Amino acid sequence: MDMVTIIAVSSIVVAGFTIALGSIGPALGEARAVAQAISAIAQQPDEANTITRTLFVGLAMIESTAIYCFVVSMILIFANPFWNYAINHAGK
Amino acid sequence: MDMVTIIAVSSIVVAGFTIALGSIGPALGEARAVAQAISAIAQQPDEANTITRTLFVGLAMIESTAIYCFVVSMILIFANPFWNYAINHAGK
Amino acid sequence: MDMVTIIAVSSIVVAGFTIALGSIGPALGEARAVAQAISAIAQQPDEANTITRTLFVGLAMIESTAIYCFVVSMILIFANPFWNYAINHAGK
Amino acid sequence: MDMVTIIAVSSIVVAGFTIALGSIGPALGEARAVAQAISAIAQQPDEANTITRTLFVGLAMIESTAIYCFVVSMILIFANPFWNYAINHAGK
Amino acid sequence: MDMVTIIAVSSIVVAGFTIALGSIGPALGEARAVAQAISAIAQQPDEANTITRTLFVGLAMIESTAIYCFVVSMILIFANPFWNYAINHAGK
Amino acid sequence: MDMVTIIAVSSIVVAGFTIALGSIGPALGEARAVAQAISAIAQQPDEANTITRTLFVGLAMIESTAIYCFVVSMILIFANPFWNYAINHAGK
Amino acid sequence: MDMVTIIAVSSIVVAGFTIALGSIGPALGEARAVAQAISAIAQQPDEANTITRTLFVGLAMIESTAIYCFVVSMILIFANPFWNYAINHAGK
Amino acid sequence: MDMVTIIAVSSIVVAGFTIALGSIGPALGEARAVAQAISAIAQQPDEANTITRTLFVGLAMIESTAIYCFVVSMILIFANPFWNYAINHAGK
Amino acid sequence: MDMVTIIAVSSIVVAGFTIALGSIGPALGEARAVAQAISAIAQQPDEANTITRTLFVGLAMIESTAIYCFVVSMILIFANPFWNYAINHAGK
Amino acid sequence: MDMVTIIAVSSIVVAGFTIALGSIGPALGEARAVAQAISAIAQQPDEANTITRTLFVGLAMIESTAIYCFVVSMILIFANPFWNYAINHAGK
Amino acid sequence: MDMVTIIAVSSIVVAGFTIALGSIGPALGEARAVAQAISAIAQQPDEANTITRTLFVGLAMIESTAIYCFVVSMILIFANPFWNYAINHAGK
Amino acid sequence: MDMVTIIAVSSIVVAGFTIALGSIGPALGEARAVAQAISAIAQQPDEANTITRTLFVGLAMIESTAIYCFVVSMILIFANPFWNYAINHAGK
Amino acid sequence: MDMVTIIAVSSIVVAGFTIALGSIGPALGEARAVAQAISAIAQQPDEANTITRTLFVGLAMIESTAIYCFVVSMILIFANPFWNYAINHAGK
Amino acid sequence: MDMVTIIAVSSIVVAGFTIALGSIGPALGEARAVAQAISAIAQQPDEANTITRTLFVGLAMIESTAIYCFVVSMILIFANPFWNYAINHAGK
Known part of the structure; x- marks a missing residue:
């Protein structure tokens, strides 16, 4: 296998598994936060605003780790940069 | 194996496992949120609207991680782009 | 092994494991939602309509991740597209 | 190994493991739903009809993921289609 | 190794592991349903008929996944069909 | 290694691991059902007959998955059939 | 390695691991049943006979899966039969 | 490696791992039974005889699976028998 | 494979898995902190300010470990530095 | 590698891992029994003799599985016997 | 592969996985401490100062293990030192 | 690799992993016993002597499995004996 | 690969994974101790001094295991000493 | 690879992983004991001396297993002794 092929293959493999593995933690984490928020609203309907605001801040923090993975994947x-270098040097 | 074959195989493998692994977290996470929402509605039927709205926001966030995986898979x-490069250069 | 064989084998393997792995999360997740809904109906029979409606929305979301896997598998x-390319170029 | 053999072997292996892995999630999931339904009936015998109906809808959803696996296996x-292609081209 | 041997070996291996893996989920699942049913009968002896009927429906659904595995194994x-094809072409 | 040896080895390996893996689920499952039945009898001695009958039906269902594994192993x-085919063709 | 050696080695390996793996499930399962029975006797000394009888039936069922593994190991x-075939044909 | 060496090595490896793996289940299982018996005696000192007798029967059953492993190891x-066959044929 | 290729491939692989693995812990951890904070606000609405402040300090600490992983990945x-060294010496 | 070396190496490896793996179960098991006994003594100081006696019988049973592993290791x-055979035949 | 390449690759791989693995423990640990602190503040608002101070000392200790990993990674x-040695001797 | 090297390497590897693996069980086990003893003393300060005595007997039993591993490692x-044999025969 | 390269690589790999693996236990352990201390302070503010002192002793003990790993890594x-020996003999 | 290199590499690898793996158990174990002691002091401040004394004895026992690993690592x-033998014979 030449350099272009190897880098292409490893980019494909890593792009897929990065977002696949990286979605497990945030998905479970957001679910936990949402579930707790729903439970809290049911107990204290009067505090729904404070709870929702705290929930959204938390979801943004948790989602950020999924975004990191998606960014790396994209x-x-x-x-x-490695692929660009490879196809620029492949013709040589 | 030449370059076209390797990239095709790795794309197939990664596309499948990305969505397979990426569906575990969101499925379990959404189930937790839904289960908690149902439980909360049963306890506080009067807050069903607030609970449902919070649930839908949460499901959208959780589903987004599954969408990321599906997008990468598609x-x-x-x-x-690696496949396009490969079949363009395969005839050379 | 030539290109056609490799792509066929990898497609078979990935198609099977994608739906096999992809069915674990939704199956467990739906079970949790259904179990909680049944428990909620037993506690609050008067809210059976709201609970059932929320359950169906949730099941649809959870089932969607299984559908993603089934779609990729099919x-x-x-x-x-890789197989089509391969058998078109196999005779050359 | 020639193409026919490889495809046959991989089909056998994947067919078996797809249904084997794919039966774990639904089996555990259905058990959870059934157990909860039985528990709910014991608590609220008067709601047995609603509970049973919700249970059957849920079992159908959960069983569907097992059916997906069985369908892919069959x-x-x-x-x-890969096997058909292979035995058609094996004599050439 | 020739084609007949490989297919025979893979069939033996897959037949065994399919039913071995496939029996774990149903066995644990049925145990859960049965244990819950026994517990429910002890709490509500008057509903033993409804509980038993729901249990049997559930056991049938759970057992069905074990049956799928056993069918594939047999x-x-x-x-x-791959073995039949192989021994028909082995003499050629 | 010739065909007879390979098939003998794979049959030995699979026969052992099939029953070894296949005994874990039923053993744990039956234990759960029995433990629950004993607990139920201690709570409701008057329903010992109904409990015992339900227990035996459940044990039969759970044991059936162990029997499947034992049958495949035997x-x-x-x-x-693969071994019979192999030793019939070994002398040729 | 000739056929006799391979079959001897695989028989040794499988015989050991079959009983080793096969003893984990029954040992934990029997422990659960015994622990529950002891707990039940402490709660309901008057039902010690019924509890003990149910326990022994359950232990027999659970032990049966360990016996299956021991039988296959022996x-x-x-x-x-594969070893007998091998040493009969080893001198040829 | 000749036959004698291979069989000796595999016997050593399997003998060790059989008893090592086979001691985990019974050790944890017996501990559970003993812990429950001690707890039961503390709750019902008057039933110490019945509890102790049931405990000993249970320990004998659980220890039996460890004995199976030790027997196979010894x-x-x-x-x-494979070693005996090998050293009898080693000089030939 | 020459040096440039190897370093490119290993950089791609490690960059992806570092952020993928490194996002699991922080995502679950932040979810736990957020869920507890929401629960605490529901119990003590008057302390929402102190709770929110403590939550933000904690989220910053937890997010820092995800940042470490993202920094290493970038x-x-x-x-x-290894890639820079490699492409500088690749032409020699 | 000649026979003496292989048998020495495998004996060293197996002796170490047998006692290492074999100490996990008994250590955790004895800890559970001791912890329960201490808890029971704190609840029922008057039954300390019966509890201690039952504890010692149980510890002896659990320790026996560790002893089996240590015996095999020694x-x-x-x-x-395999090593003795090997060094007796090494000079030949 | 020459020495420079190998050391570069292993440094890249280890640097990534060290911080990736090393962030899991501290992230989960800090989350636990923060969650408990939030819960404690909600129960005892008057002790918020003492709780916060103890929390910060604990977070510093826990973060220190993440710092160790980040330091080694950097x-x-x-x-x-191994890379410096290698590039100094690469020209020779 | 000659015999002396192989035996030295395997002795090093096994000595390290034996004590490493063998310290997990006893460390967790002793912690459980100590934690329960501390809890019991806090509940029943008057029985501190009996509790401490039982704790020390239990710690001695648990530590014995760690000692077995340390002895084998040393x-x-x-x-x-294998190393002694090897260096005695290395010069020959 | 020559001796210097191998020792450099293995030192890099082990240094990283030692501190990575070695930080998981202490991080989780310290978190548990800190969380319990915070909870205890909230219950018994008057004993904050004794609790804090015991906590610091415990943290020092737990941190010591992380220090061991960091020391070995450094x-x-x-x-x-192996690297020093290698580079001293590399020129020979 | 010659003998000196192999022994150096295996010593490095084992020294690192021994202390890394060996620190997990004691760290978690000590944390459990410390957490329970803190909890006990909060419940029974009057018994702080007895609790602390028992805690220190327990920590010493648990730390001893970490010390074993550190000693083997050092x-x-x-x-x-294997390294000393190797470098003494390397020049020959």
Whole structure:
């Protein structure tokens, strides 16, 4: 296998598994926060505003780790510096 | 194996496992949120509207991680830049 | 092994494991939601309509991740672009 | 190994493990739903009809993921497009 | 190894592990349903009929996934289309 | 290794692991059912007959999955169609 | 390695691991049943006879899966049909 | 490696791991039974005789699975039929 | 494979898995902190300010470990000293 | 590698891992029994004698599985029949 | 592969996985401490100062283990003595 | 690799992993016993002597399994009969 | 690969994974101790001094195991006797 | 690879993983004991002396298993009899 092929294959593999593994934690984490928020609203309907606001801040923090994974995955597919270097040098 | 074959195989493998692994977290997470929402509605029927609204926001956030995986999976099958490069250079 | 064989084998393997792995999360998740809904109906029979409606929305969301896996699995068996490319170029 | 053998072997292996892995989630999930339904009936015998109906809808959803796996498994054994292609081209 | 041997070996291996893996989920699942049913009967002896009927429906659904695995296992040993193809072409 | 040896080895390996893996689920499952039945009898001695009857039906269902594994294991050792085919063709 | 050696090695390996793996489930399962029975006797000394009888039936069922593994292990060491075939044909 | 060496090595490896793996289940199981018996005696000192008797029957059943593993381990070291066959044929 | 290729591949692989693995812990951890904070606000609405402040300090600490992983991942893609060394010496 | 070396290596490896793996179960098991006994003594100081006696019987049973592993480990190091056979035949 | 390449690759791989694995423990640990602190503040608002102070000491201790991992990761990328030795001797 | 090297390497590896694996069980086990003893003393300060005595007997039993591992580890490093045999025959 | 390279690589790998794995236990452990201390302070503010003192002793003990790992990691990078030996003999 | 290199590498690897794995159990164990002691002091401040004394004895026992691992790790790095033998015979 030449350099272009190897880098393409490893980029494909890593892009997929990064977002696949990286979605497990945030999905479970957000579910826990949402479930607790729903439970809290049911107990204290008067505090729904404070609870919802805290929930949204928390979801944003948790989602950020999923975003990191998605960003890395997209970089590897569409803006991969190693791939650019490889196809520029493949013709040589 | 030549370059076209390797990239095709790795795209197939990664596309499948990305969505397979990526569906475990969101499925369990959504189930938890839904179960808690149902439980909360049973306890506080008067707050069903607030609970349902919070649930839908949460489900959207959780589903987003599954969507990320599905998007990466579809990109790898139908809009794979590495595959396009490979079949363009395969005849050379 | 030539290109056609490799792509066929990897498509078979991935199609199977995608739906196999992808069914674990939704099956457990739906079970949790259903169990909680049944428990909620037993506690609050008067809210059975609201509970059932929320349950169906939730099941649809959870089932969607299983559908994603099934769709990818079917694409790999019956509408695989890599396979089509391979058998078109196999005779050359 | 020639192409026919490889495809046959991979079809056998994947067909078996798809249904084997795919039966774990639904079996545990259905058990949870059934157990909860039985528990609910014991608590609220008067709601047995509503509970049973919700249970059957839920079991149908959960069983559907097992059916997906069984369908893929049967397709791989008896209606495998890759196998058909292989035995048609084996004599050439 | 020739084609007949490989297919025979893979059929043996897959037939065994399919039923071995496939029996774990149903066995644990049925145990859960039965244990809950026994517990429910002890709490509500008057509803033993409804509980038992729901239990049997549930056991049938859960057992069905074990049956799927057993069917695939038996097909692979006694009605394996790949094996039939192989021994028909072994003499050639 | 010739065909007879390979099939013998794989039959031995699979026969052992099938019953070894296949005994874990039923053993734990039956234990759960029995433990619950004993607990139920201690709570409701008057319903011992109904409980015992339900228990035996459940144990029969759970044991059936162990029996499936044992049957496959015995078939592979004493009535293996692949082995019969192999030793019939070994002398040729 | 010739056929006799391979079959001997695989028989040794499988015989050991079959009983080793196969003893985990029954040991934990019996412990659960015994622990529950002891707990039940402490709660309801008057029902010790019924509890003990149910316990023994359950232990017999659970032990049966360990016996299956032991039987297969002994068959592989002392009554192995593949080994008999091998040593009969080793001198040829 | 000749036959004698291979069989000796595999016997050593399997003898050790059989008893090592086989001691985990019974050790944890007996601990559970003993812990429950101690707890039961503390609750019902008057039933210490019945509890102790049930405990000993249970410990004997659980220990039996450890004994199976120890027996197989000893057979493989000191009464191994494959080893006897091998050293009888090693000089030939 | 030459040095440039190997370093490129290992950088791609490690960059992806570092952020993928590194997002699991913080996502679950932040979810736990957020869920507890929501629960605490529901119990003590008057202390919402103190709780929110403590939550934000904690989220910052937890997010810091995700940031470490993201920093290492970005360094490996865009500011990798080994890659710089390699492409500087690749032409020699 | 000649026979003496292989048997020495495998004996060393197995002797170590047998006692290492074999100490996990008994250590956790004895801890459970001791912890329960201490808890029971604190609840029922008057039954300390009966509890201690039952504890010692139980510890002896649990320790026996650790002893089995230690015995096998010592046999493999100091009284290994395969090693004796090997060094007796090494000079030949 | 020459020495420079190997050391570069292993440094990249280890630097990534060290911080990735090393962030799981501290992230979960800090989350636990923060969650407990929030819960404690909600129960005892008057002790918020003492609780916060103890929390910060604990977070510092827990963060220290993440810092260790980050330090080792940075040393391997930017101040690696083995890499310095290698590039100094690469020209020879 | 010659015999001396192999035995040295395997002794090093096994000595380390034996004590590493063998320390997990006793450490967790002793912690459980100590934690329960502390809890019991807090509940029943008057029985501190009996509790402490039972604790020490239990710790001695649990520590014994760690000692077994340490003994085997030390034997492999400093009194290894296989190593002695190897260096005595290395010069020959 | 020559000796210097191998030792450098293995030192890098082990240094990283030692501190990575070694930080999981202490991080989770310290979190547990801190969480319990915070909870205890909230219950018994008057005993904050005794609790804090016991906590610090405990944290020191737990941190010591992380320190062991960090020390070994630093020794392998900066004071590795095997590396010193290797580079002293590399020129020969 | 010659003998000196192999022994150096294996000593490095084992020294690191021994202390890394060996620190998990004691760290978690000590945390449990400390947490329980803190909880006990909060419940029974009057017994702080007895609790602290029992805690220190327990910590010493638990720490001893970590010490065993650290001792083996240090022996392998600085007082390794196999390494001494190897470098004494390397020049020959």
